Every structure is written in structure tokens, then in C-alpha cells.
Amino acid sequence: MRLSVISTLLTGLLLLPSACSYGLLFAADSGLAEGAQGGNSIVVESQIASSASKTAEIKSLIQAAIKDSPQPFSGSVILLERGKPLLELQKGEGISKDSRFVMASLSKQITATLILQAVDAGKLDLTQTLNHYLFGVAKGDNKALQGAVAGTNSSANALNPSRYDERITLHQLLTHTSGVDKLGKANRFEPGSQFEYSNFGYSLLGQVLEKVNHQSFAEQVAQFATRYQLKGLSAELGSIAAIHAKVPSLAVGLQESEVIAPSDLVLDEALLPAGGLIASAPTYAAFQDLLHAGKLMSAESYQRMTTAHTEIQFLWPNMHYGYGVRINQDDGLVEYSHTGYLTGYMSMTLHYPEFNLDLVMLENLSLNLNDRARVFELHNQIRQIIRSQLLLAKASNV
Template sequence: MRLSVIGSLLSGLLLLPSANSVGEPFETAIVSKSAQGGQSVKLESQTASSESKLGEIKSLIQAAIKDSPQPFSGSVILLTEGKPLLELQKGEGINQDSRFVMASLSKQITATLVLQALDAGKLDLNQTLNHYLFGDLDAESKALKAIDANANAGALNPNRYDERITLHQLLNHTSGVASLGQPNRFVPSSQFEYSNLGYSLLGQVLEKVNHQSFTEQVAQFAARYQLNGLSAEQGSLEAIQAKVPSLAVGLQESEVIAPSELVIDEALLPAGGLIASPATYAAFQQQLHAGKLLSPESYQRMTTAYIELPFLWPNMRYGYGIRINKDNDIVEYSHTGYVSGYMSMTLHYPEYNLDLVMLENLSLNLNDRNRVFELHNQIRQIIRSQLLLTTLSLHKV
């Protein structure tokens, strides 16, 4: 890692380990890096340096939220080795027990449920969407497809999706899926296009193969892994809060800040409608990356960088329900989310066993996307910069 590269990143605060492995403690991960080349670092120095940088991350995140020029209402948890280092709440009625609509962080749970079904032998990721939703083609259509697969692959059928779409493509947003009976948006696997519809359809596939509603599957998943703050609820926010009093009512910024009129329906749940507290989502994330939810093979599938995607953060690639970045040899798994009334971000650094979960009940006006995600971007920059500084300082010892 060239000093000039690190210096340029730090001056502007710019922005795998083996699959299924628990991230190393913060100081141990740094030691393994610094010990390369025959250097020796005393344990006392390692621990002091890591604790100093963790404290710095905590302080800088607190200051960033306090001094943010944008309004903020929500809850943040920062964990090292699964233990909370920072728990911060801000906003009317927000406390440690508050739960939030997770927006697109829901996709990571949906992807996990799909991969658990794969591990159980219930589905094949290379099989088509239509196979699971509608069964095999009738004999006549099969014959036509066999005669000229290329000519018929994208043929329009008002009762089916594009015949080429597979579960793999839905998971990594390369399917190009359009509404039922409509022409596909592009040739599957030819490009990345973020698709909430794709994850809604994965929810339908799960209902078919598990013979159970998506809501029931989430409830069982939460009970099995002791994720007590996770649930799938449908209806208006007012109706949901009557059942889940700890749900923070979503606020939407437009001309003024007013209650969101979000309605969570069956289609939204797998793509962006699940509800959790930050601590609950962090517990899910810890178990996922510790190898407790998926087979090693499925975890590897989830964290494989399949395709590059355009995003506010550079050099991002997508796996299954997860964004992946490896700039400057720092492995980062992340996702963000936005629905009316709620925003979210999760960050996981496996080499340092460091996690951040940020759930908000105020969605900023989408007229300026850079402003909407400015605080998320700043917090990510803080963490990455301190990790780079720690690595650099220990290389010098």
C-alpha cells in the first residue's frame, strides 16, 4: 500500500477473508498485517493503538451526527467483536428499543433465506424464475424453445416473465426483470440494474418452495436465531405501530417534515419492508458473517463480487443482497436503504470484526441524492480512514 495513496485518501477523508470465518479481533487483524516482512510489534502497542483508533471512530461518528447540517432522527450502533462500542439515539421518542423499517437492508435477509433454501436442497439458483412460479412450460412451448432457443428465449408471454431469468440474476440485480408479461428491460446477465421487483419475486419463490408465507418464514427465522426485534408487518405505519408500539413513525422531508404515508404490502416486504432494531440487525449480521446461518459454499456465493455497480461510493460490486468493496486491501460488506419515512446503512469489516448499523425514521428529500446520503458517506469515510491510519501506524512500528 503506497503512502501516497493512503495520504491522498486521508487528506480528503475519501472513501475476503475466507468465507464463513469469524472476523479477527481488531488488534489481531492489524498485527497480522504489520507482522508481514519480519517486523515485530509488541502486544501492548497493538492493543493501545487499536483501542485508540476505536475510540477515535466512536468520537468522530458522534461528532458527525451532532454537527450534521442535515436533520437526523434515528439510532446507530457500532460494535467490535460483537460488543457495542457506541449506541446513539437522536430524535423525538427514539430510544434503544426503537424499531425501524429497514428499507433495502431487508434484501440481505431475503438473500439469506434464499440461500438457506438452497442449502436445504429446495431450489437451484441456475433454475428459472418461471420454473418456480409457474412450473414447466407446456409441451408446445417446450418444443418451440427446443427448435430455436435463441429466437424464443426472449419471446413475450403475457402470463410469464422472461424465460431466461434465473434466481442467480435476481439475487445480484442482473435479471432486467419487468412486470409480468412485459418485455425484459435488457438481456439477463448483460448489466446491473437495481431491482426491488426482483427481490419481491424472490419472496414469491420462497413462498412456493417453503409452502409458507414470507411473513411466517421471517417469524420462524427470527425465532430460530433469537432475533427478537425482527418482523414482517403489513399495512399503514399507523396500523403497524398499533401492533408494534416500538416502531418509530417514519417522517418524510419534502416542503416540510411530515409523517410518511408509507404502506407496507406483500410485495415490499422482501425488498424493503422488514422491521428491526439496530441491535437486532447487528445480531443478524454477526451470525451471518460468523458462519451460523449459511453453509460455507452459500456464504461464498453471497460474498462473491459478481458485477460492478454505479453508486455514490466508488469501486462497488454486488454479491447477493450485499455490496462489496476491497479498496486499499480493506474488505467491506455494506448496504444502504431508502423508503418513504426511513433510511438505513450497514457496514461490516470482517478483518477487524467491526460492524455499524444505522437506522433512521426520517427520509430526506430525494431532489438532492448527495445530500440524502451525505451523513452515511461521512460515517463510512471516518471508519475507513481510521482503519487505514491504524494499518499505516503499525507498519511503522
């Protein structure tokens, strides 16, 4: 982090309001103002003013981090509290609020949501095997699907060139613990025994959705976007140049190597569920707001999605994985997140349920993977800025 950013951050941390006022940093203040009388009204007005000041401070810290970043940045950033924008920032040639981006692995949250909606509809059982849905009799309108339960087949680990490992379940695919390999190949490890990030596993979940819903994955995404009024969300196929000709709001992806040049990314059916969906930052933020407000699935399914099912190794310490979401609870601050990287695009999303605070960051410039710490340096800075402020807010409320 540059000295100017560090200086700004330290200044923000030193100029703290009173413990009483800091507790209102992200709280709705209209009800408090209405209930205040006499001398109390002065206190409440002071608290509200301090809250607004601290919100502005968080915004300025993020803006400074992006402005002073030693690496190039092109993209769109939105910070929201209770679904309302606090900061909307765009930077880069041709980038506007309506610009759309390939979301990379943020697509997995959409796929996981569609899977859980199918569970709520009785079409899927998360403990059922992958092979049952891909190769068995799996009718989408049958709410009592029957089949071999994972692990009960005595020859489950026998290699079959026309089937995946018989022990793999939908739960394991969602949590990247399946160890699945290409059809006919031996599993990479015993299903459920460890975590290994798998784009292929999420591609298979897309195939499962196509089987039970009798529609292409792209069609399902289009219906999902229409149903929930997510106008900037879509699933497109082809080269970025071809898609841009059809969707002019798509920001053309740029890849940093020796020089910065347009990426050669091609979106196909296999990539869509794992990383190929397209959205604008406000649209993805609207999806995230609906998701965490409990409007996209049952309470039971949302609980499954946000449960820490397995520990993972990641750039950020003490991370776990749910269904399409990374989970961290360091210092008592619950954080749901994900990041993404494809040739020409990078992304990050953060959600803090205690404060109902969200950040969505979509970029059309992917940095050179020769230095992974540099690639995600700005993501790390922004995450730490937000976490530091929220932890201070929690401490002042003790």
C-alpha cells in the same frame, strides 16, 4: 462536512500511536496480556491503552459527525467489534435502543439469506429459471428439481403474457441483472447482460420462497427470527400508524419535504422482501454478526453471497454486487455494505471482515430526494471516518 468535524478528523489522524500499537486497534488483547512477561508486559499494557484510546477516537468522530451534521437526524446507530457494541447512539424524539425501524433495502440481505438457506436445503437451484419455480412443478421437498435450464429454450425471448422472460434465473434476480419487468411485458434487457437495481426482482424472490416453502414470506421471517433469537425482527403489513399501534416500539417514519411530516408508507406483501422488514439496530447487528460468522448458511453459499458478481454504479466508486450485499475492495480493504431509502426511513450497514467491525444505522427520517448528495452526506462521512481509520491501521501493520 462542517469545519468542526474536519478539524476533529484531522486531529485524530495526526495523533497516531506507534506502528506497533496501532496494529492492536481491533485485535483481541487478552491473550497478548497473558503471554507478556517482564519488560514486555509494559509494552503490551501500553499497546492495549493505545488501542482503547483509538477505539474511543473512532466513537467520538462518529458522534461528532452526527452532532454537527447540517441536516436533521433521527435514528439509532450501533458500532460493533467482534459482535460487541463499541458505540450505541440514539437521537430523535422517542428514539431508544429498542426502537424498531423499517429497514428499507437492508431487507434484501434477509431475503438473500433465506434464498441461500433454501439452496443449502436442496429446495432451490440458483441457475434454474424464475418461471420454473413460479409456474412449473416446484415442490419444496423435492431435492432434485428438474426443468428447462436457463437459455436452452429456443423461444426464450418470445413474449408470453402469463410468464416472465424464460431466461431469467434466481442468480440474476439476486444480483439485479435480470432486467425483469411486470408479468407479460418484454424484458428490460437481455438477462445477465447488465446491472439495473430492481426492488421488483427481490419481490419475486419472496414469491419463489413462498412457493417452495409453502408459507407466506412474513411467516418465514417470523420463523427465522425465532430460530436465531432475533427478537426485534419482524414482517408486518399495513400503514405505519396501524403497525405502530400493534408494535409500539416502531419509530413512526417522517418525511422531509416543505415541512417534516409523518410518511404515508404502507407495507404490503410485495414490499416486504425488497424493503419492508422491521428491526431494531441491535437486532440487525446481531443478524449481521451471525451472517458473517458463517452461522446462517453453508460456507459455499456465503462465498456466493460475498462474491463480486457484477460491477455497479453507485454514490461510492468501484462498487460491485453480490447477493443482497454491495462489495468494495479499494486499497485492499474489503467492505460489505448496503444502504436503503423509503418514504420515512433510511438505513446503512457496513461490515469489514478483516477487522470484524460492523456499523448499523437505521433512521426514521427520510430527507428530501431533490438533493441526493445531501440525503446521503452523513452516511458518506461516517463511512469515510471508519475507512480512514482502518486503512491507517492496515498501513501501520505492513
